[in-house]
Amino acid sequence: MGLGLGEPCSKKLKVMGERDGVLLKTLLFCAQKPTDREGHFKADWHTLNLETREISPTLITMSPEVGIGFSAVVCRNHVYVLGGGCSMDPSCPDGETRKIHSHDHVFCFDYDHPDHGWKQAPRMSVPRWNPMVLAAEGKIYAFMGSEQFGDVFDVSGSGWKLLTPPPDVDMASLHLSRLLHYDPPRSRILVHFETQDFRGKYPLYAYYVDSESWE
Incomplete structure (x- = not known):
C-alpha cells in the first residue's frame, strides 16, 4: 500500500x-x-x-x-x-x-x-x-x-527486471486495481484491471510465478 x-x-x-x-x-x-x-x-x-x-x-x-x-x-x-x-x-x-x-x-x-x-x-x-x-x-x-x-x-538476487503486460490488454484504456491477490496453492498472482471508458469490461488475469506467464 x-x-x-x-x-x-x-x-x-x-x-x-x-x-x-x-x-x-x-x-x-x-x-x-x-x-x-x-x-x-x-x-x-x-x-x-x-x-x-x-x-x-x-x-x-x-x-x-x-x-x-x-x-x-x-x-x-x-x-x-x-x-x-x-x-x-x-x-x-x-x-x-x-x-x-x-x-x-x-x-x-x-x-x-x-x-x-x-x-x-x-x-x-x-x-x-x-x-x-x-x-x-x-x-x-x-x-x-x-x-x-x-x-x-x-x-x-541483484537487480530488477521489467514484466511483460498480459497479452491483448490495451494499457491505454485500462488501469490496474489495487486489489492484487496472491494465490499460493497455484503460485499465481491475480491481477484485476478496471476500465476507464465505462464499457463494462473488467478483465481478471493470473500471472504464474514459476512459468512467468499470463492467463
Missing part, C-alpha cells in the same frame, strides 16, 4: 507480515507525523500486536530520501519501501519547477533488527509513483506508477 500526496498526516500505512507462509500476529504500520506548520512531516514505523492490541514505540523513522507517494511491502523479515517522489526539491531535476519527480529507489529495514537502520536495495528498472506492490515466493512485484507496466525483484 502507499501513502499519496495530499493525504492527512493521520493516514496509516498498514503492512501485514508473513514468514514462511505463516501469517504473523503483528501488524506493521507507518504513521505520518507533522514536524512543523509548513507541511513537513516524518514517518515512523510501529508494530501493533493483534492479540494484546499494544502499539510499540517507534521502531525506525523513515529515511528522508523516500519522500512522498511511496509504497511498501513485507518480504521475509524485511520491509521494503519503493518509489515515490518529491516536489520543490532543488536537488531533483524537477524540483525547481514544482513538479513531482518520481524516484526509482528502494530502501529496506530488518524489522527483527530495526537498530541496524535503513539500507538501500537495488533500484527499480524505472521510477514509479505510488506503485501497487506485492510479495510472493521471495520476490517483490511492483505494478504501474510508470509507463512501464511492472517490475519484479528476487530479494536473493
